Amino acid sequence: MKLFLKYILVFGIIFFTLEKGLYYFIHNAPNKEYDKRLQLILDGEMEKDLVIIGSSRGANNISAKQLEDQTGLSTYNLSYRGSNVTFHEFILEALLLHNKKPKKVLLVIDNGHQFLIENSLKFRYDRLSPLKNYSWINDKLIKSNKKSYISKFLYSLKIDRKDFSLKPKIVYPINIMTSHGSKLLKARSTDTLAFFKKPKGYDITKENPDYLKSFKSMQKTCKTHNIDLYFVFTPAYQEFDTDFLKRFKKLINTEEHLIVYDTICDDYKNNLFFRDHTHMFSIGAEIFTSEISVFFNSKTKK
Structure with missing residues (x-):
């Protein structure tokens, strides 16, 4: 019996030591x-007057610093x-839970794909994983079934294999950010890019109910917190999806906060951009x- 208790004690000490050691990798x-x-x-x-939320269209097509300089809104x-x-929706939830609310939110819309399941658009669990030491x-x-409930108590069930590497993550040119979080891309020759004509029609039956639920939730959250929510359609070198826009307008409360790029602007017809x-x-x-900026400033003057 004494020998058994001794083994239990030794195992406990080793396990406790390993657990504490794993904490270093998770914390790092x-x-x-x-x-x-x-x-x-x-x-x-992250207490700002205005935040931009979206996918790569929001990251690449809007300069946050320029918007700040031209509107006076942080x-x-x-x-x-x-x-x-x-x-x-998760980003908005985290922002409001841990920071003072913004005055305005720009939600950048993936025209034609916002509510459809696309392999290129996912919930970015990879951005949560390095921060799992935060209990929230x-x-x-x-x-989301990405971790066991017991990971609340054991680092050995919280840690991932990639956590053992101490090397900084490689930053590719496309991911380099400005001081204000945008990922503005350096110009290069793309004169071979051809204007794309999209097929007509938008199939509502292919919409993901969870995506619609998240979209409606964001609208409700902003209304509850008295935040001005704007929906932004950024420029594209392709035919504008008017069918999706018609569908989209039925999902929002007012078109007053809808920002659609100038589809007849010659600059947006230049493939070099x-x-x-x-x-x-x-x-x-x-x-x-x-x-x-012109849109916001015109609203302020009214």
Whole structure:
């Protein structure tokens, strides 16, 4: 019996030591990340007048610093490449829970794809994983079945294999951010990019109910907190999807907060301004950001 208790004690000491050792790797995980925007949100350091939420269209096609300079509203871009509307709802939830509410939110819409399941648009769990040492984040991962409930108590069930690496994450040119969170792209020759004519018609039956629920939830949340929510359609080097716009207008309370780029503007018909059909280089982003600034400033003067 004494020998058994001795083994139990030794095992307990070893297990306790390993658990404490694993804590170091989990605690260090955020330090390896280049994109620290979610961490800033969780730490209550994202108190801005205006925030931009969306996927890569929001990240690439809107200059947050320029918008701040032209409107006088402190601005930050919280758009994540490859993110869907459920992730956008999560960002808004985190922002309001840990920070003073913004005055305005720009929700950038993926024209034609906002409510459809797309392989390129997902919930960015990879942005949550490095921050699982925050109990609020770990609870989200547990709720999504990404972590066991017992991970609340054991680091061994919270840690991931990639946490053991101490090397900083590689930052590719497309992910380099400005001081205000935008990911403005440097221009290069794209004179071979051809204007794309999209097929007519938008199939409502293919819409994901969860995406619609998240979108409606964001509208309700902003209304509850008295936040001005604006819906933004950024420029694209392709035929504008009017069928989706008609559908979209039925899902919002007012068209007054709808910002659609100037579809007849010659600048948006220049393929040298676009990296691909939906993402602009910085020169194009600056032109469109000015459009948004004019819109806001005109509202202020009224």
